[in-house]
Amino acid sequence: MRNKISGLLAAIVCVLAAVPSWALLPIQQWQTKSGARVYFVESHDLPMLDVSIDFAAGSVFDTPAKSGLASVTLGQLRLGAGGLTENEISRRMADTGAQLGNRFDSDRAGMSLRTLTSKAELNQALDVFARILQKPEFPAAALEREKARIVDAIRESDTKPETLLNRTFSKMIYGDHPYGLRGSGEALTVAALTRDDVAGFYRRNYSADRAVVALMGDVTREQAAAIAEQLTAGLPAGSAHAAIAPVRSLERAETRVVAHPATQSHLFMGMPGIRRDDPDYFPLYVGNYILGGGGFVSRITDEVRSKRGLAYSAYSYFMPLKERGSFVIGLQTRRDQAGEALAVVRATLAEFLANGPNADELAKAKQNIVGGFALRIDSNRKIVENLAAIGFYDLPLNYLDEFAANVEKVGIDDVHRAFAKHVDPARMVTVVVGADEKSLAAGAK
Numbered sequence: 001m002r003n004k005i006s007g008l009l010a011a012i013v014c015v016l017a018a019v020p021s022w023a024l025l026p027i028q029q030w031q032t033k034s035g036a037r038v039y040f041v042e043s044h045d046l047p048m049l050d051v052s053i054d055f056a057a058g059s060v061f062d063t064p065a066k067s068g069l070a071s072v073t074l075g076q077l078r079l080g081a082g083g084l085t086e087n088e089i090s091r092r093m094a095d096t097g098a099q100l101g102n103r104f105d106s107d108r109a110g111m112s113l114r115t116l117t118s119k120a121e122l123n124q125a126l127d128v129f130a131r132i133l134q135k136p137e138f139p140a141a142a143l144e145r146e147k148a149r150i151v152d153a154i155r156e157s158d159t160k161p162e163t164l165l166n167r168t169f170s171k172m173i174y175g176d177h178p179y180g181l182r183g184s185g186e187a188l189t190v191a192a193l194t195r196d197d198v199a200g201f202y203r204r205n206y207s208a209d210r211a212v213v214a215l216m217g218d219v220t221r222e223q224a225a226a227i228a229e230q231l232t233a234g235l236p237a238g239s240a241h242a243a244i245a246p247v248r249s250l251e252r253a254e255t256r257v258v259a260h261p262a263t264q265s266h267l268f269m270g271m272p273g274i275r276r277d278d279p280d281y282f283p284l285y286v287g288n289y290i291l292g293g294g295g296f297v298s299r300i301t302d303e304v305r306s307k308r309g310l311a312y313s314a315y316s317y318f319m320p321l322k323e324r325g326s327f328v329i330g331l332q333t334r335r336d337q338a339g340e341a342l343a344v345v346r347a348t349l350a351e352f353l354a355n356g357p358n359a360d361e362l363a364k365a366k367q368n369i370v371g372g373f374a375l376r377i378d379s380n381r382k383i384v385e386n387l388a389a390i391g392f393y394d395l396p397l398n399y400l401d402e403f404a405a406n407v408e409k410v411g412i413d414d415v416h417r418a419f420a421k422h423v424d425p426a427r428m429v430t431v432v433v434g435a436d437e438k439s440l441a442a443g444a445k
Helices: 002-018 069-076 086-096 119-134 140-157 161-174 187-191 195-205 221-232 281-293 299-306 335-355 359-377 380-392 399-408 412-422 437-444
Strands: 028-031 037-042 048-055 099-104 109-116 211-217 254-258 264-272 314-318 326-334 429-433
Touching (some): 037 221, 048 380, 069 195, 119 221, 140 187, 140 195, 281 335, 299 326, 326 335, 359 399
Antiparallel strands (some): 048 211
């Protein structure tokens, strides 16, 4: 297997270097009879199948009163389904060597299956997977047990500076938009959830017309089509669903300091960023690699860590979603250095916005991004994750084929223009948890 992966990586590097017109991954796409979109790559190198199914059922579909419902519903699916108990589901999967997984974020909720493709193992694993997806029973005892576990975890998490940072930052940039809700929910809202709440969320959101099925592995197109039908034919009928509300832009900059006895200050700066389908995705992706996404070769790391030793890690990223996800600059530093570190970050961002990257930075960033792209598709599981994203966010089928070319097209002016359009320090919020007030005051001068 190691030799096959090494060979695949070598082939992909050559392909990317040549920027070909033919498909790097021949993605096949169709719809099931029930309306689910299917994305499939056939590969017979290993006797395995990876399959995932994602639904528009993330935390953005929660409400403040029932925050955490989306996450709890996903977690309950495998705890009893189609006449099988939780233990029977686990045992049947273990008997075949199959593995189940979950995926959850603001936009989507989903499950994945990895199984051998020998007939007996494949059939049993798919049977259990189909029951989980289409016939969850939501046993009351399992729900109460999991609610208690989640509430305990939330309460423990609420004592940590990282949690306070994320919660405060999300509320400041999203206000009352559901992107500002915590995916896990709040202790009080989770504790109050009922079985009817969970079953109702499932019926509303786990329908075939809201599903994306991704498959990669040792099956034919005919087999893949049959599997997709098996997994989606019995899903709920679903119901009309309102679109996600647009994210409003911030009106002004604001800084908030949250008290905490941590020995280090935790800092976020940011604002609403872009949708996943924004045409400026690649200029921002490449530009952010230079600004703070490229580790030691990024400006923020260089200025904050390498030159001044103010933080072990300092970074920036865009998190594109169906609607505008966040743009974030983050770091941790000593309490007495928080003001200085914040001033350096602000100055670094201001300089980048004013002048953009230089030619050498841009060339090295594009070289590193293209050179590292092979590692994003070096396993069946990673390919399935990419297929799921392509389907869920309505990206073109040739997205992976054209990735390198789209990166190479980015010029200095593209980066400068895109950042000027989407990043405005005059409308960015700053959150500092566990700060030394004198340090912050000094850094603001």
